[in-house]
Amino acid sequence: MISILSGSEYGNRLFDPEGPPDLLHFEKQLLDQGFSSLAGVDEAGRGALAGPVVAAAVILPNGVSLPGVNDSKKLTPAKREAMYLLIMENASAVGVGLGDHALVDRINILQTTLRAMKLAVDNLPLAPDYILIDGIFKISVPIPQKTIKKGDSASLSIAAASIVAKVTRDRLMTRYADLYPGYDFALHKGYGTAAHLAAIAAFGPCEIHRKTFRGVKEHLGGLEEPTIPWKLI
Numbered sequence: 001m002i003s004i005l006s007g008s009e010y011g012n013r014l015f016d017p018e019g020p021p022d023l024l025h026f027e028k029q030l031l032d033q034g035f036s037s038l039a040g041v042d043e044a045g046r047g048a049l050a051g052p053v054v055a056a057a058v059i060l061p062n063g064v065s066l067p068g069v070n071d072s073k074k075l076t077p078a079k080r081e082a083m084y085l086l087i088m089e090n091a092s093a094v095g096v097g098l099g100d101h102a103l104v105d106r107i108n109i110l111q112t113t114l115r116a117m118k119l120a121v122d123n124l125p126l127a128p129d130y131i132l133i134d135g136i137f138k139i140s141v142p143i144p145q146k147t148i149k150k151g152d153s154a155s156l157s158i159a160a161a162s163i164v165a166k167v168t169r170d171r172l173m174t175r176y177a178d179l180y181p182g183y184d185f186a187l188h189k190g191y192g193t194a195a196h197l198a199a200i201a202a203f204g205p206c207e208i209h210r211k212t213f214r215g216v217k218e219h220l221g222g223l224e225e226p227t228i229p230w231k232l233i
Helices: 007-014 025-032 077-090 101-107 109-122 156-179 194-203
Strands: 038-044 053-059 093-099 130-134 145-148
Touching: 025 038, 025 130, 025 156, 038 109, 038 156, 053 109, 053 156, 077 156, 093 109, 093 156, 101 109, 130 156
Parallel strands: 038 130, 130 145
Antiparallel strands: 038 053, 053 093
């Protein structure tokens, strides 16, 4: 049996504070401790002005090598798509969770992000026995977990999750570009570029804009909230 520690005590005993020498550093230490099913968790879209937050949880086979997989922000769109296919072909399990614009406005962006991450873990077809999370906030699941600042550049599992989350969200935003023409969602994916801000000022916010975000709320005017909010899936 493995003795389970909690909180910072567990992290301090398990991980080298000087930082990981490679993308499998954390995974190797966990495997040495006796864990066997490790999930990396990350999100995409937290800083956008429109659209959902998408989180992904990925369990990779132990010892797998995925050349080219890295922090999704460091990859070109074409490279992300290629790595997405590689991950989906090789992962033991993938789960995705989404928090829509209406939930962001209702409970704030941080809580929506954490809820989407929890959903991603809940949607894994295999249950992990340890979770590695990008960032500084843990999620509300009864599974040992470690948060890692810039984890998408430090853990292969988190890097894989970052790519799945980013590609999934980008594909959604490209679909929304057809539903809401004039905002160029396919180009900027809902982030606050100069062109996007100019479109909001010119046309006003559309249904999927986050009405509580600066850059959007200033242009609400008499805009009413949708009668039927989107579902959290």
